[in-house]
Amino acid sequence: xxxxxxxxxxxxxxxxxxxxxxxxxxxxxxxxxxxxxxxxxxxxxxxxxxxxxxxxxxxxxxxxxxxxxxxxxxxxxxxxxxxxxxxxxxxxxxxxxxxxxxxxxxxxxxxxxxxxxxxxxxxxxxxxxxxxxxxxxxxxxxxxxxxxxxxxxxxxxxxxxxxxxxxxxxxxxxxx
Amino acid sequence: xxxxxxxxxxxxxxxxxxxxxxxxxxxxxxxxxxxxxxxxxxxxxxxxxxxxxxxxxxxxxxxxxxxxxxxxxxxxxxxxxxxxxxxxxxxxxxxxxxxxxxxxxxxxxxxxxxxxxxxxxxxxxxxxxxxxxxxxxxxxxxxxxxxxxxxxxxxxxxxxxxxxxxxxxxxxxxxxxxxxxxxxxxxxxxxxxxxxxxxxxxxxxxxxxxxxxxxxxxxxxxxxxxxxxxxxxxxxxxxxxxxxxxxxxxxxxxxxxxxxxxxxxxxxxxxxxxxxxxxxxxxxxxxxxxxxxxxxxxx
Numbered sequence: 001x002x003x004x005x006x007x008x009x010x011x012x013x014x015x016x017x018x019x020x021x022x023x024x025x026x027x028x029x030x031x032x033x034x035x036x037x038x039x040x041x042x043x044x045x046x047x048x049x050x051x052x053x054x055x056x057x058x059x060x061x062x063x064x065x066x067x068x069x070x071x072x073x074x075x076x077x078x079x080x081x082x083x084x085x086x087x088x089x090x091x092x093x094x095x096x097x098x099x100x101x102x103x104x105x106x107x108x109x110x111x112x113x114x115x116x117x118x119x120x121x122x123x124x125x126x127x128x129x130x131x132x133x134x135x136x137x138x139x140x141x142x143x144x145x146x147x148x149x150x151x152x153x154x155x156x157x158x159x160x161x162x163x164x165x166x167x168x169x170x171x172x173x174x175x176x
Numbered sequence: 177x178x179x180x181x182x183x184x185x186x187x188x189x190x191x192x193x194x195x196x197x198x199x200x201x202x203x204x205x206x207x208x209x210x211x212x213x214x215x216x217x218x219x220x221x222x223x224x225x226x227x228x229x230x231x232x233x234x235x236x237x238x239x240x241x242x243x244x245x246x247x248x249x250x251x252x253x254x255x256x257x258x259x260x261x262x263x264x265x266x267x268x269x270x271x272x273x274x275x276x277x278x279x280x281x282x283x284x285x286x287x288x289x290x291x292x293x294x295x296x297x298x299x300x301x302x303x304x305x306x307x308x309x310x311x312x313x314x315x316x317x318x319x320x321x322x323x324x325x326x327x328x329x330x331x332x333x334x335x336x337x338x339x340x341x342x343x344x345x346x347x348x349x350x351x352x353x354x355x356x357x358x359x360x361x362x363x364x365x366x367x368x369x370x371x372x373x374x375x376x377x378x379x380x381x382x383x384x385x386x387x388x389x390x391x392x393x394x395x396x397x398x399x400x401x402x403x404x405x406x407x408x409x410x411x412x413x414x415x416x417x418x419x420x421x422x423x424x425x426x427x428x429x430x431x432x433x434x435x436x437x438x439x440x441x442x443x444x445x446x447x448x449x450x451x452x453x454x455x456x457x458x459x460x461x462x463x464x465x466x467x468x469x470x471x472x473x474x475x
Binding site: 120125127144145148149154163164 | 212231236252263
């Protein structure tokens, strides 16, 4: 697990090289919490690695404004397991058990932003599993989608795509 | 209404908490580029993926770029739906008509007997798909007449974009000028009928072939294989023997016969086979796994 260091500095001033921590990479979450990780972890995150490469490794503090300190540890945990070659079905099942729908979505966005292919594949499957056989209304709520069809437009579309509405589960209360 | 704010590279004037991120951008998933959405949709059966059209205007066309189109009973209908084939045809037509962008895979499986009308529909789809540079093609159909197989239309043999081909219950009779699939890496033929010549030309015309699986292929007595890159070879069914030419990369070979041969017949054919297997061992430096079915081990 990454060492968490609460930082009072803002993310601009810490984007400087700090010689004492050159061995590790500092990832700064959107809410200004610094996570120190091994360079091998950064390699898993293509976006971070290309940032490091572009600056010839001089900058080792990377601001990740889109990712909160709540979600970043999950990403780091997954990357650590991935490097150790310990991504098993059991690990993934345990990992996903800890996550509510909101967290799954946030991690998916984080994996996309950081360009971590394995995590993105895994979370795509998780999201697909969670919306499979669910009603249109459920999926709208799941993604936070605002329905911008007029009732007539929607009715017409539902009629055209009637074959896709077979086997939809009734909505339940367990949405998170 | 969809709000997307790209925070990358933007100077942060105030602290962003997870909560503020969520509040300003309520629906960030919808704003993701289409290949990312495709990724989620590709894990859903086609019925589910197409249904996302109804979510909102921004989602209406998202599935149009779905890379893999899989039409089987489970994917198109819920498990126990009794639907006639003309409805299935309409659905495939609808999807192919509105689909835009590259098609990576097209799979059509129908285990209800297909009639002549559906045969001409499948011909039509294949013609369409060969013009769309399809990479993987899977066709599993069952003809009305028990002895009859679906005849693969000639246009498929000109489809050089194919990397993966899996056919079941088909009849392969390519045009004379057919020179193979230059990019094919995996070939899986199940209950397919073809002549010895067609088979040999097909295999030697696929120089990149790495994986070959033959199940109950009709028309082959002697299986002659010329495939310099072949790594995995599996064969199930009735045949006299296997001979490899210039095929030195084999890593895995699985040979099995599910036939109940009569004792005298069994003995006679097995003698021939065993000698070929000895020859075979001498010249496979990469071979790691060899599985031989029970019929053969009685020698």
